[in-house]
Amino acid sequence: MFHTMVDFSERYLERAKDMKNRLAFLRRRNESPGSNPASKLDKSMKSVKPTPEEALKWGDSLDKLLTHKYGLAAFRAFLRTEFSEENLEFWLACEEYKKVKSQSKMASKAKKIFAEYIAIQSCKEVNLDSYTRDHTKDNLQNVTRSCFELAQRRIYGLMEKDSYPRFLRSELYVDLINQKKASSTSTSSSS
Numbered sequence: 001m002f003h004t005m006v007d008f009s010e011r012y013l014e015r016a017k018d019m020k021n022r023l024a025f026l027r028r029r030n031e032s033p034g035s036n037p038a039s040k041l042d043k044s045m046k047s048v049k050p051t052p053e054e055a056l057k058w059g060d061s062l063d064k065l066l067t068h069k070y071g072l073a074a075f076r077a078f079l080r081t082e083f084s085e086e087n088l089e090f091w092l093a094c095e096e097y098k099k100v101k102s103q104s105k106m107a108s109k110a111k112k113i114f115a116e117y118i119a120i121q122s123c124k125e126v127n128l129d130s131y132t133r134d135h136t137k138d139n140l141q142n143v144t145r146s147c148f149e150l151a152q153r154r155i156y157g158l159m160e161k162d163s164y165p166r167f168l169r170s171e172l173y174v175d176l177i178n179q180k181k182a183s184s185t186s187t188s189s190s191s
Helices: 002-030 043-048 052-057 062-067 069-081 086-097 103-118 130-139 149-169 171-190
Strands: none
Touching: 052 171, 062 069, 062 149, 069 086, 069 149, 069 171, 086 103, 086 149, 103 130, 130 149, 149 171
């Protein structure tokens, strides 16, 4: 019995190492030597860097984070490091979808969003329960601006309860907040 367990664990370990080696290219794509999450932000976002006070407000709600241009970019960069940016991408796609005016464009965009994020085994499949997935699929029979409403609410809830608290504890966010402390201590020491 013990010998069988050892064989099993060795085989499992070998398969895990093999899988890690095969997927290493994904890590390399997002990492470069000496890089940190803050350097992953778009270069254009450097000009709209928030004040520490603005960044502190992001801790009030996910909504405040998502409505700030830099906050959105920072959250996306954070999610990218966790290989989980599909939730944010889906939520943003739904926000854009709501702005579409043409019924024909709305129908094609709805099919695209469903195929990309909601369909089982899609390339960027988001984590939805079967009821929400089926409800959304049924909504595509008669496309309206609200056909993704339930799914979008569920994904927002997941981000709010899972990714957002981790973001608030992340090095990227903490560094933005600590700039306030650093600047206020340097200001008070120079007085």
